[in-house]
Amino acid sequence: MEVEEGERLPFLNVEVIRSNGTLKKKSLRKKSYAGIILNFRSHHNYRLNIGLLRSMIIRSLRLTVAEFWDEELEKLTGIFLGNGYPSEVIQRNIRALKSRWLTGTMKGE
Structure with missing residues (x-):
């Protein structure tokens, strides 16, 4: 059973604060x-590589409140760079998906 520590509770791949x-x-x-x-x-x-990148970005946007997006997307950028993804491909997809999320044009919302 998970226990709250410092007003934070881990629950199903989400940290509730x-x-x-x-x-x-x-x-x-x-x-x-x-x-x-x-x-x-x-x-x-x-x-397949781009699909993986995009699905991880979308997952982060859905599971994280906007206040923590920059922190979360920085972590993802580090993961992608560490696995050989070109910086320009990462940033282009982050910008596009973040924009679509903010304007409400993301499929499956």
Whole structure:
């Protein structure tokens, strides 16, 4: 059973934070998470790599309140860079998905 520590409670890949009488949420990774994903230079279809990148970004946007987006997207950027993803591909997809999320044009909302 998970126990609240310092007004934070881990719950189903989300960290619930109690702040000024409200609940906020942000994406949570286990302490043992090594940040290893499909390497960009592996012999897989380009679309598979981009799909993985985009799905991880969308997951973070959905599980995290906007207040923590920059922090979360920085973590993701580090993971992607560590697995060979080009910086320009990462940033282009982050900008596009963040914009679509903010304007409400994201499919499946």
